[in-house]
Amino acid sequence: MPTSMLLQGGTVLVHDQNDHVKATQADLLIEGNTIAKIEAGIKPTAGTEVVDCFDKIICPGFIDTHHHVWQTLLKGRHANQTLLEYFPSGNFVSSMHTPTDLFWGELGGALECLDVGTTTVVDHAHINISAEHTKAAIAATVSSGIRSVFAYCPIRRVETWKPFVLSQDLLTDWAMELLQELGSKSPFGDGRVQLGLAFDEFFQPKEVIANLFQKAREAGVKVITGHYVRNAIMPPTKTIEVLHSYGLLDTSILFSHASNIDADEAALLLKTNSHVSCTPSTELQMGQGDPVAFQSKLGIESQCSLGADCHSNNNASIPGQMNLLLQSSRANYSEEFNKQGKVPAKVYKTVEDAFNLGTIAGARAIGMEDKVGSLAVGKIADLVVFDASSPSMVCGAQHDPVAAVVLHSTPRDIEMVIVDGIVRKVGGKLCAVDVKAGRDMWVGEERDTLEWKDVAKMLVEKREALQEKLGKIDYEEATTGTIKAWHLDETSIAEHL
Ligand SMILES: [Zn+2]
Structure with a gap:
């Protein structure tokens, strides 16, 4: 029984x-x-x-379709940052984490998700500095008890911060072998943690992307996710159109943000039943553009879901994101009336519309609507x-x-x-964490069970040690380096209008 x-x-x-x-x-x-x-x-x-x-x-349970679960040790530092400022201080500093740092950061992030009612998370894990880094994060995910699509992400590590140099090799032999190895071991944690793929270099040649996607599918990956923002500073590549032209856009593809996409790309999302995760907190703060989910001119609400993105920047609550999306969309809607000296007869969108984005729509985004949501x-x-x-x-x-x-x-x-x-x-x-559950993947914490207070104590210690290293980085140099490395348009940056 x-x-x-x-x-x-x-x-x-x-x-x-x-x-x-x-x-x-x-x-x-x-x-x-x-x-x-x-x-x-x-x-x-x-x-x-x-x-x-x-x-x-x-x-x-809430479904968070875009989150960097490892970022716990970075909490508090992005509060007044733009997207460009966040890249070196939030994205590239995964290179400064040890596997142990990532274990604790990931565990802290997964536990925050559970605490705020997220039962499934799509974890865009841009931490693959080494196989051990990735395995430590998977171990923490398994131990936490959350359901996750752990989206393995080949990245370029920072080789030196001054001058700012990124590694040139992205899809190295070891990174591809690791994808295969993880595929052979997935799913992890009694089936709760499945392997996904995260990728952010859609400007790579077609054969590189197609080959990676094929290898991922051979490894059992069912969800492929990637960031996509169109605004003045980002490269002009129309990623949705590009993937479609390569024959790679289908229901397994989940874009995070898709800010400022046009009607043609919206139509492709609908046609291919591919998906979008809106992350209102970071999108509104970091100048990415209005969240697309409730933009009536795009008509892609059926393809959208919600994510917390960076719990280093804002809390992980999905109801919090529902609230923010709903009210900011209502503000935009009524503003159009205000401009014409009118007021809307009815409020825009309903609490049920917002609720669905964080529940059943999240499940559809990862093909799990028959199981969760x-x-x-x-x-x-x-x-x-x-x-x-x-x-x-x-x-x-x-x-x-x-x-x-x-x-x-x-x-x-x-x-x-x-x-x-x-x-x-x-x-x-929160209940106690079963560290043993993740030991197949990584052995680095001797205690078998951990109460939240034990986790919090370790997080504070690890944050302090990491800050010693992060405090020495020349972020101005790193920002200039990021602009060059990612082909960003520096001329679009303005102090004021
Ligand atoms: Zn993100």
Whole structure:
């Protein structure tokens, strides 16, 4: 008999066939890792653990489709940075991390995700300095208990910071062999962690990209993700069109941002059922352009989902991203009316539209909509329990639970998080981490289990040691070097208009 758990008497948020979310008073029975029943009055059998969910909202676990989970040790330093400033201080400093740093950074990031109710994350892991670096991060992901598409990312490491020199070899023999090795071992962690591919050099020749994609597919990769931003400083390559012309654009492709794409590229996304992850916090801050998900002129909402991108810059909460996207889109919408001396008759978009981007649409973006992203019998038990009587949520949760999740909730209101039928947060506190679960991939931490306070202590220590090194970098030199290395258009940078 599988272990079973009965969430009794909650408000269950259930999607219908048209993606409408119905708040249903019901019990939810989990058997093993599967949702076995959602109905009123389920009688627990002997041995079933019963959890009283009176005045609780039972919600699908959130799906974050673009996140650099390793970046915990960098938190706080990008608060007032543009995208260009972020490149050296947030992106390239993976080269300054040891495998141990990456283990702790990744573990801290995955645990933050779980704490804020993210049960599945697409991890754009641009950390492949060596095989050991990548394996340390996979070990931490497995140990954390989160569900992940670990998107292995061949990168150029920083060889010297002054002068700023990046390695010339990107798809080296060892990097390709590692892809193959990871493929042979994937999925990791009882199937929770599957291998994906992340790639950011779409200006490479067709045969290089096609060969990499083919090797990735041979390794079992089902999701290929890459950054794509069009704005004045970025190279003018139209990545969506380019991949389509190579015959490589299909439903497995997930772009992060796709900021400022035009109607032709939007049409290609729709035609090929490829996907986009919008990350409102970083896009709005770093001058990337308005998030595309709710832009009515593009009409690609069906292809969009949400990501937190950098928890080094903003917290990892997906409801937080729903909130930010919804309200910024409403501001843009009403501004058009304001310019003409009018006001809109109706508010733009709904809380349900935003909620769906962070749940079922996220599942579609990674081809897992039959398994996660909504609560239904037969799906995997990845879910979140909110306290409907918390100071933030009370009254809102009873009136409109979806509005309460999108606009009123904070991570503090999340009492319980379950991934793959296993409780990872309970009573508002993260459960202990099983370090043993990741040891197949990397051995570097002797303790078998870790409480959050142990993890936090290590994070503070590792951050301090890393800062010793990062404090010595000449970021001006590194920024100039980045402009050259990535063919960015320096002439587009303006102090003011
Ligand atoms: Zn990113």
